Amino acid sequence: MSGLSIKDRIKIPRHKAPEQPPEVRSRNFEEVCLGFGLEEAKEEALRCIECPKPSCVAGCPVGIDIPRFVKLVGEGAILEAAHVLKEKNILPAICGRVCPQEKQCEQSCVIGKRGEPVSIGKIERFVADFERLSGRVELPKPGASTGCSVAIVGSGPAGITGAFELARLGHRVTLFEAMHKPGGVLYYGIPRFRLPSDVIESELKALEYLGVEIFKDAVIGKALSIEDIFKMGYDSILLGTGAGLPKMLGIPGENLVGVYSANEWLTRLNLMRADLFPDYATPIEYGKNIVVIGAGDAAMDGARTSIRLQPEAVTLVYRRSRAEAPCRVEELHHAEEEGVKTRFLTNPVRFIGDSHYKLKAIEVMEMALGEPDSSGRRRPIPIEGSNWTIECDTAIIALGCDINPLVTRSTPGLELTKSGIVVVNTETGMSSIPGLFAAGDVITGGSTVISAMGQAKVAAKGIHDYLVAKKGLRLQYAAV
Amino acid sequence: MFQIFTRQEIAPKTVHLKIEAPLVARKVQPGQFVIVRVDEKGERIPLSICGFDREAGTLELIVQAVGRTSHEIYDLQAGDSFLDVVGPLGVPTHAEKFGTCVLIGGGYGSGAILPMGRKLKELDNKVYGIVGARTKELLIFADRLQAALDRLFITTNDGSAGMQGLVTDALKAILDDEPVHYVVAVGPVPMMRAVSDMTKPLGIPTMVSLNTLMVDGTGMCGACRVTVGGETRFSCIHGPEFSGHDVDYDELVARQRMYAEKERAALEEYLKQKEQSLCQA
Ligand SMILES: Cc1cc2nc3c(=O)[nH]c(=O)nc-3n(C[C@H](O)[C@H](O)[C@H](O)COP(=O)(O)OP(=O)(O)OC[C@H]3O[C@@H](n4cnc5c(N)ncnc54)[C@H](O)[C@@H]3O)c2cc1C
Ligand SMILES: Cc1cc2nc3c(=O)[nH]c(=O)nc-3n(C[C@H](O)[C@H](O)[C@H](O)COP(=O)(O)OP(=O)(O)OC[C@H]3O[C@@H](n4cnc5c(N)ncnc54)[C@H](O)[C@@H]3O)c2cc1C
Ligand code: SF4
Ligand code: SF4
Ligand code: FES
Numbered sequence: 001m002s003g004l005s006i007k008d009r010i011k012i013p014r015h016k017a018p019e020q021p022p023e024v025r026s027r028n029f030e031e032v033c034l035g036f037g038l039e040e041a042k043e044e045a046l047r048c049i050e051c052p053k054p055s056c057v058a059g060c061p062v063g064i065d066i067p068r069f070v071k072l073v074g075e076g077a078i079l080e081a082a083h084v085l086k087e088k089n090i091l092p093a094i095c096g097r098v099c100p101q102e103k104q105c106e107q108s109c110v111i112g113k114r115g116e117p118v119s120i121g122k123i124e125r126f127v128a129d130f131e132r133l134s135g136r137v138e139l140p141k142p143g144a145s146t147g148c149s150v151a152i153v154g155s156g157p158a159g160i161t162g163a164f165e166l167a168r169l170g171h172r173v174t175l176f177e178a179m180h181k182p183g184g185v186l187y188y189g190i191p192r193f194r195l196p197s198d199v200i201e202s203e204l205k206a207l208e209y210l211g212v213e214i215f216k217d218a219v220i221g222k223a224l225s226i227e228d229i230f231k232m233g234y235d236s237i238l239l240g241t242g243a244g245l246p247k248m249l250g251i252p253g254e255n256l257v258g259v260y261s262a263n264e265w266l267t268r269l270n271l272m273r274a275d276l277f278p279d280y281a282t283p284i285e286y287g288k289n290i291v292v293i294g295a296g297d298a299a300m301d302g303a304r305t306s307i308r309l310q311p312e313a314v315t316l317v318y319r320r321s322r323a324e325a326p327c328r329v330e331e332l333h334h335a336e337e338e339g340v341k342t343r344f345l346t347n348p349v350r351f352i353g354d355s356h357y358k359l360k361a362i363e364v365m366e367m368a369l370g371e372p373d374s375s376g377r378r379r380p381i382p383i384e385g386s387n388w389t390i391e392c393d394t395a396i397i398a399l400g401c402d403i404n405p406l407v408t409r410s411t412p413g414l415e416l417t418k419s420g421i422v423v424v425n426t427e428t429g430m431s432s433i434p435g436l437f438a439a440g441d442v443i444t445g446g447s448t449v450i451s452a453m454g455q456a457k458v459a460a461k462g463i464h465d466y467l468v469a470k471k472g473l474r475l476q477y478a479a480v
Numbered sequence: 481m482f483q484i485f486t487r488q489e490i491a492p493k494t495v496h497l498k499i500e501a502p503l504v505a506r507k508v509q510p511g512q513f514v515i516v517r518v519d520e521k522g523e524r525i526p527l528s529i530c531g532f533d534r535e536a537g538t539l540e541l542i543v544q545a546v547g548r549t550s551h552e553i554y555d556l557q558a559g560d561s562f563l564d565v566v567g568p569l570g571v572p573t574h575a576e577k578f579g580t581c582v583l584i585g586g587g588y589g590s591g592a593i594l595p596m597g598r599k600l601k602e603l604d605n606k607v608y609g610i611v612g613a614r615t616k617e618l619l620i621f622a623d624r625l626q627a628a629l630d631r632l633f634i635t636t637n638d639g640s641a642g643m644q645g646l647v648t649d650a651l652k653a654i655l656d657d658e659p660v661h662y663v664v665a666v667g668p669v670p671m672m673r674a675v676s677d678m679t680k681p682l683g684i685p686t687m688v689s690l691n692t693l694m695v696d697g698t699g700m701c702g703a704c705r706v707t708v709g710g711e712t713r714f715s716c717i718h719g720p721e722f723s724g725h726d727v728d729y730d731e732l733v734a735r736q737r738m739y740a741e742k743e744r745a746a747l748e749e750y751l752k753q754k755e756q757s758l759c760q761a
Contacts, residue, residue: 178698180517180524180564188700217566219698223503244700248712254705255712255731257738261702267695272523278749281523281549282695283742357734404699406717 014116015044026338041126045074048118059108061454064088082131096125100328139209143170148467151234153220156184158240158440158452165460167210176218188271221406236435236463243401243441253351258359262298262398287393288312294398295325302396303340319347324377361389429459481561493545502537504567510595511573515697517564523549526694530591542591548746569697570720575599579661584610586667590620612647616640648674676724688724690715
């Protein structure tokens with residue numbers, strides 16, 4: 001098989017993973033992408049030319065040895081490929097589904113320079129699913145005890161990764177989570193049709209095998225302060241509390257009945273299962289016309305969950321143009337296929353309610369694009385007198401998040417940026433407080449699952465080195 | 481799991497629970513609340529804390545059965561457990577030496593004002609309480625408040641206990657009599673609103689504890705948004721107490737009723753199922 005020449009390999013067209021047809025999937029919450037089968041995965045793997053200096057690896061925030069695992073897939077050695085993946089990424093079934101590959105590993109793939117890049121993400125997903133469903137998952141083991149203990153605050157991708165790395169090194173790890181289920185945005189934000197709950201649950205099982213103790217319902221900053229945790233005897237703390245404070249628009253009428261934040265909308269549907277009301281007790285309320293404001297991942301998820309509730313229309317409103325939309329290209333494409341209408345260069349100026357405070361329309365303004373702003377994207381400028389209204393009874397505001405202040409503002413001495421982001425040393429992940437490290441959205445203000453995991457690895461190494469220095473441990477950090 | 485140690489029916493459809501919640505009990509301050517969930521399919525609902533014992537690791541709650549979830553809680557017995565109890569949430573009641581304070585409670589609010597009263601007393605304030613109910617048997621915590629505060633005023637709509645009238649009638653009587661420096665009201669929105677309307681022209685600082693809808697209680701979802709002084713606030717992390725003079729009450733009430741129809745159906749369904757299982761038993 002590997003007798004193929006580079007020329008032959010380049011000629012193989014990129015495989016597309018099968019998906020539920022839009023008209024079917026827009027009426028259910030089942031997974032949209034069905035993933036590769038064994039043959040497709042093997043053939044797709046053959047497209048990789050096994051570059052000696054693989055540029056794709058540099059595009060992956062955790063540096064997965066892509067050519068090595070892809071080669072093993074081409075040879076049909078799927079379980080071995082899974083081991084290679086897990087050397088660097090403990091959540092491959094999750095990342096294979098939600099990574100914005102087109103902006104990460106696949107963007108840097110040389111094959112993509114002339115044609116289409118190797119479908120690294122979909123192969124990764126196939127490998128992880130294959131291992132998961134094979135019943136032969138290699139279980140991680142905790143390292144020999146170092147006698148040190150580390151507390152992790154928040155159980156999103158950053159906290160999970162930190163817990164995993166540190167437990168493997170033999171540190172005793174305790175995870176504190178504010179909600180009733182671990183997973184962070186993976187659980188309450190990303191909908192099941194992109195990331196099924198059983199995939200999350202099975203990848204989180206690793207924490208159990210590693211002996212990580214999980215305290216749910218523990219709001220740090222309220223039930224316990226960072227200082228309390230240190231006083232309890234923990235040698236170090238990793239803060240992975242994410243960025244969960246939804247930004248609002250600050251325009252009139254944003255608290256009318258029918259106006260949701262994307263976080264509330266998604267939490268009701270994903271974590272609280274409002275789609276199964278009244279069997280599940282949490283309700284959700286919506287009307288015939290749903291408008292979603294924004295164009296990031298949360299906006300796409302808001303729009304695509306909306307479509308599945310089968311209202312008359314779902315419209316996405318975004319103040320910049322399609323080219324500036326921060327979401328994954330694939331998600332916008334999926335949303336449109338499923339029937340979401342888009343209104344680019346349109347910005348809400350006020351929500352209009354009826355006499356019962358119920359949303360009935362949104363007044364918007366047309367925008368034009370000006371010079372690039374600090375984010376490098378062209379700045380939207382309102383066109384005077386272009387106001388018009390969109391009739392709607394439900395609106396979902398998806399403008400991203402600020403940093404939740406519960407921990408950061410209750411921790412004296414913790415250095416924050418003006419916008420409330422925790423400042424860390426980028427090489428060690430340590431904050432201005434000795435022994436307190438941070439990773440994930442709480443140090444970036446919002447990014448991706450895999451970047452949060454990458455930062456957590458930096459912080460885990462930082463914590464380990466800190467403990468080595470503080471406690472005179474002899475153990476070297478072996479990067480995973 | 482968070483076990484219920486004692487359960488007492490203190491008024492019709494109203495229970496006083498003492499529950500196990502050591503983490504919350506260690507830190508809780510007057511004015512804070514918890515979010516609870518009964519079971520895997522349950523809703524997360526906020527409940528005020530009306531008592532706590534740091535050493536025993538217990539909290540006291542008062543729950544009025546109004547909809548499905550509060551009925552589910554009402555039906556729990558001593559020995560049963562909550563699946564989740566999260567807290568303490570919200571900003572504690574602001575307490576300092578004000579002078580004369582009046583704490584006003586309606587419904588479960590009569591419980592919530594008890595720890596606030598104790599705290600204000602510790603700080604050398606003169607603390608009056610007012611509790612109101614439709615009729616005598618609906619009064620909550622009157623005896624405890626009587627024992628803890630300098631004076632308790634009771635009002636009932638039908639005059640079956642205390643003075644006949646509303647809590648605002650008692651408040652007016654106090655205001656006519658002596659200067660008041662601080663007012664806190666916890667209870668149904670119309671009551672908090674009427675109290676605020678009365679103190680506003682007099683310029684008496686008045687805090688109200690808002691019972692907005694909530695999901696997480698940690699600032700993550702924004703379900704608890706209220707407009708206070710023209711600004712959007714999250715009542716779970718910025719509140720639940722806000723200056724009563726600045727709250728947009730009409731909006732608050734409209735948002736509380738957002739799911740009214742669905743909640744009614746859910747309650748009917750729950751009661752029907754309960755009846756069926758009782759018949760079978
Ligand atoms: C709707 C949505 C869709 C997204 N889609 C994608 C995608 O497709 N691909 C992608 O790569 N990225 C996506 N992202 C971004 C990605 O989810 C985040 O970058 C990532 O989850 C950040 O991980 P984290 O661990 O830093 O924080 P989070 O995932 O936010 O986890 C933080 C955890 O900390 C807990 N916590 C917070 N405060 C406290 C406290 N005081 N005490 C205890 N616990 C606390 C929270 O409850 C939560 O469980 C999406 C984000 C959203 C909102
Ligand atoms: C900070 C705070 C403290 C509270 N303290 C107590 C307390 O100590 N004891 C007590 O009995 N109740 C308290 N409540 C109110 C309690 O949370 C609601 O009564 C409960 O959520 C109702 O749920 P349900 O399913 O039984 O009723 P539903 O069927 O949901 O609704 C019945 C009625 O309650 C209102 N309601 C519904 N959900 C909520 C909600 N999440 N929050 C507020 N009101 C709601 C509705 O507007 C409706 O009028 C408090 C609320 C808040 C915000
Ligand atoms: S983890 Fe994400 S970025 Fe890294 S190789 Fe996999 S899909 Fe690409
Ligand atoms: S850059 Fe592309 S072709 Fe080269 S090793 Fe990586 S995936 Fe294979
Ligand atoms: S209840 Fe979710 S932000 Fe307040």
